[in-house]
Amino acid sequence: MSWPEVLNEVIKAMEQFINFVKKEFAHVWRDKKTLLILFGMPVIQILIFGFALTNEVKNSEIIVMDQAKDEASQQIINKIAASRYFEIKNIAMNNVQIEAAFKQGKIKMAVVFPAGFNEALLHQHKAQIQILADASDPNTATMLTNYVSSIIQDYQRSIDKTAAIPYSIVPEARMLYNPQLKGAHNFVPGVMALVLMLVCVMMTAISIVKEKETGTMEILLVSPFSPLLVILSKAVPYLILSLINVASILLLSVYVLDLPVNGSVALLFAESTLFIITCLSLGIFISVKTNSQQMAMLISLMGMFLPTVLFSGFMFPIENMPYPLQLISNLVPAKWFYLIVKSIMIKGLGFMSIWKETLILGGITIVLLVVSLKSFKIRLA
Amino acid sequence: MRTIRFLLEKEFRQIFRNKAILLLIMVMPVMQLIILPLAANYEVKNINLSVVDHDHSSYSQKLISKVTASGYFKLTGYNSSFNEGMKLVETDNADLILEIPHGFERNLVREGHQHLFIAVNAINGVKANLGGAYLGAIVKDFNNSIRLQLLPSSKFNEPAVIEVTSSNLFNPQLKYKFFMVPGILAILVTMIGGFLSALNIVKEKEFGTIEQINVTPIKKHHFILGKLIPFWMLGNVVFTLGLLVSWLIYGIVPLGNLLVLYLFASVFLLAILGFGLLVSTFCDTQQQAMFIMFFFMMIFILMGGLFTSIDSMPEWAKIVSRFNPVSYLIEVMRMVILKGSGFKDILPQLVTVGIYALILNAWAIWNYKKRN
Numbered sequence: 001m002s003w004p005e006v007l008n009e010v011i012k013a014m015e016q017f018i019n020f021v022k023k024e025f026a027h028v029w030r031d032k033k034t035l036l037i038l039f040g041m042p043v044i045q046i047l048i049f050g051f052a053l054t055n056e057v058k059n060s061e062i063i064v065m066d067q068a069k070d071e072a073s074q075q076i077i078n079k080i081a082a083s084r085y086f087e088i089k090n091i092a093m094n095n096v097q098i099e100a101a102f103k104q105g106k107i108k109m110a111v112v113f114p115a116g117f118n119e120a121l122l123h124q125h126k127a128q129i130q131i132l133a134d135a136s137d138p139n140t141a142t143m144l145t146n147y148v149s150s151i152i153q154d155y156q157r158s159i160d161k162t163a164a165i166p167y168s169i170v171p172e173a174r175m176l177y178n179p180q181l182k183g184a185h186n187f188v189p190g191v192m193a194l195v196l197m198l199v200c201v202m203m204t205a206i207s208i209v210k211e212k213e214t215g216t217m218e219i220l221l222v223s224p225f226s227p228l229l230v231i232l233s234k235a236v237p238y239l240i241l242s243l244i245n246v247a248s249i250l251l252l253s254v255y256v257l258d259l260p261v262n263g264s265v266a267l268l269f270a271e272s273t274l275f276i277i278t279c280l281s282l283g284i285f286i287s288v289k290t291n292s293q294q295m296a297m298l299i300s301l302m303g304m305f306l307p308t309v310l311f312s313g314f315m316f317p318i319e320n321m322p323y324p325l326q327l328i329s330n331l332v333p334a335k336w337f338y339l340i341v342k343s344i345m346i347k348g349l350g351f352m353s354i355w356k357e358t359l360i361l362g363g364i365t366i367v368l369l370v371v372s373l374k375s376f377k378i379r380l381a
Numbered sequence: 382m383r384t385i386r387f388l389l390e391k392e393f394r395q396i397f398r399n400k401a402i403l404l405l406i407m408v409m410p411v412m413q414l415i416i417l418p419l420a421a422n423y424e425v426k427n428i429n430l431s432v433v434d435h436d437h438s439s440y441s442q443k444l445i446s447k448v449t450a451s452g453y454f455k456l457t458g459y460n461s462s463f464n465e466g467m468k469l470v471e472t473d474n475a476d477l478i479l480e481i482p483h484g485f486e487r488n489l490v491r492e493g494h495q496h497l498f499i500a501v502n503a504i505n506g507v508k509a510n511l512g513g514a515y516l517g518a519i520v521k522d523f524n525n526s527i528r529l530q531l532l533p534s535s536k537f538n539e540p541a542v543i544e545v546t547s548s549n550l551f552n553p554q555l556k557y558k559f560f561m562v563p564g565i566l567a568i569l570v571t572m573i574g575g576f577l578s579a580l581n582i583v584k585e586k587e588f589g590t591i592e593q594i595n596v597t598p599i600k601k602h603h604f605i606l607g608k609l610i611p612f613w614m615l616g617n618v619v620f621t622l623g624l625l626v627s628w629l630i631y632g633i634v635p636l637g638n639l640l641v642l643y644l645f646a647s648v649f650l651l652a653i654l655g656f657g658l659l660v661s662t663f664c665d666t667q668q669q670a671m672f673i674m675f676f677f678m679m680i681f682i683l684m685g686g687l688f689t690s691i692d693s694m695p696e697w698a699k700i701v702s703r704f705n706p707v708s709y710l711i712e713v714m715r716m717v718i719l720k721g722s723g724f725k726d727i728l729p730q731l732v733t734v735g736i737y738a739l740i741l742n743a744w745a746i747w748n749y750k751k752r753n
């Protein structure tokens with residue numbers, strides 16, 4: 001073939017490709033219900049999760065059993081009531097009521113003052129308070145116990161003003177990146193990775209399998225068009241839709257959730273594009289391997305939802321996991337994207353800090369595409 | 382009755398014909414339940430710490446070894462400047478920086494007063510809170526031991542002491558897995574029920590087979606029952622498998638009555654299946670059904686109290702979670718399995734979910750009629 005001929009072929013292929021993309025776009029555009037869901041879903045979810053999810057523990061309902069009813073116990077109870085960590089639900093009268101409240105799931109903790117509390121404190125210089133915590137949730141139990149203990153210590157210090165404590169080390173804590181300890185700083189990058197990932201994977205997986213299931217894929221494949229072009233043209237409209245989603249998520253996080261974009265917006269979009277392509281490739285991979293929409297969906301939702309939530313690192317620290325699971329977490333694209341978004345948006349870092357993550361995402365994409373293409377060809381043969 | 386029997390036979394045959402999907406329904410939840418609780422671990426350990434020691438004194442050395450010996454912290458950097466420590470935070474290699482200022486020991490001894498600086502990566506609130514709290518406690522301990530060392534005991538009269546004794550009920554060893562496993566099982570049962578029922582009717586619509594059923598004298602509620610019962614049974618099987626896995630692998634034996642647990646799970650399954658059916662009456666394609674189901678599932682699951690506590694949410698979100706059936710299942714599972722709560726304790730949740738089951742299924746039947 002001479003050069004002009006090759007060029008001609010390329011141009012022809014390009015034209016075909018563009019026509020295919022147009023056709024797919026029309027397809028997506030026609031289904032207004034799906035379109036509404038696709039654009040509405042991420043917006044609503046970012047809003048809900050951005051405002052509602054927080055790892056902080058506050059407003060925990062507790063019960064107080066005050067058998068002393070004296071000045072000291074009353075003062076401590078007032079201090080506990082004033083703290084934002086606790087909501088005193090009830091002043092209990094007896095042990096049976098406390099146990100019932102725990103079993104009905106109504107309270108997280110009970111604080112018990114024994115009779116003669118103030119008396120003991122004044123005369124024996126020693127008094128006791130008992131804390132019962134619902135440790136079915138171990139972390140909350142630990143945190144709440146710590147909070148109450150420090151409130152009690154504060155009180156103790158306040159009744160003994162005369163003793164200036166010598167040789168004091170005063171720790172001063174500074175909260176980096178997120179001084180108000182808002183949940184959104186952590187959850188928005190995480191939810192962004194989660195939503196983009198699942199939506200992209202699902203969309204491509206389903207739309208390709210659907211053609212298989214209804215038999216139209218056969219027609220496409222026996223036509224003279226390259227199967228690669230057929231599949232890519234299905235992915236392009238979803239890439240564009242997803243980029244619109246990224247834009248709306250970012251606008252919401254900045255203007256509604258008050259989240260900063262400390263780094264470069266252009267870099268954030270470039271990385272998002274890469275991540276979307278990774279997810280679309282995963283969708284293609286799933287659709288090549290399955291034969292029915294039902295199967296594709298079960299795999300992309302049932303099979304991937306919880307693992308993505310858990311292994312991306314925004315809910316649970318990856319370094320806490322057993323080593324084999326840490327290795328598995330490396331295969332989850334959302335983990336890398338979460339790190340990237342966190343670095344650019346919140347830490348304000350540049351490309352030099354995330355080139356490794358970028359490279360890994362690129363690698364995953366290439367492997368997925370090559371494997372899909374290979375098994376696709378086998379099917380054709 | 383006969384009609385329902387025939388319908389059930391058809392549904393079951395369709396389910397059992399597709400071995401791959403059946404296998405997926407059974408094996409995937411079991412696999413996830415075996416693996417995921419290991420990943421969902423928030424025990425506080427391995428907090429990465431970078432130390433910036435400007436003092437290089439015996440006190441600063443003692444403090445550092447005390448911190449690293451506590452078991453909560455992993456020393457990942459011993460830096461000479463705060464900026465170097467900050468680099469470690471940027472690359473996620475440090476969660477906390479402990480900065481010991483110049484003249485730490487001298488000032489403490491001479492002036493009786495000295496500051497320490499702690500910088501916490503606060504993007505993730507739990508690590509920040511817990512890590513900061515533990516570091517503070519260790520510093521306090523260290524401070525007390527220094528005080529004891531420097532002060533003759535007679536000079537320093539301990540003021541009145543309030544002793545706090547605390548006990549951890551229901552999970553005295555503070556095992557995080559005991560908390561997560563029942564919750565994850567709840568999620569898996571929800572997903573199986575919700576996705577399968579939502580997809581199933583839409584599939585008949587998309588393939589046109591529903592038209593054939595519509596022209597036969599089968600009553601609408603027969604049709605709905607024929608769809609509900611098989612998935613309800615499947616859901617219960619998955620639930621049982623899950624309980625077995627949590628017993629065999631994690632040693633979790635429900636403290637409460639198994640019958641109470643099954644009663645609640647059965648009613649819950651009716652509710653979530655009803656929800657799936659309702660979604661499928663609104664959709665024309667499996668794709669739409671999946672997206673809508675996915676949308677609600679994400680909200681149900683992330684706001685269900687499995688990962689973050691509902692108490693800490695803002696008021697409006699607490700109200701939303703009251704309409705979330707999954708939050709009741711997670712709550713009841715934890716209550717019955719870990720606390721041994723009985724029928725009376727879970728009655729309010731049972732009634733609520735029962736009402737959801739009635740409303741959702743009635744709505745599904747009504748909506749299904751309207752469309753034909």
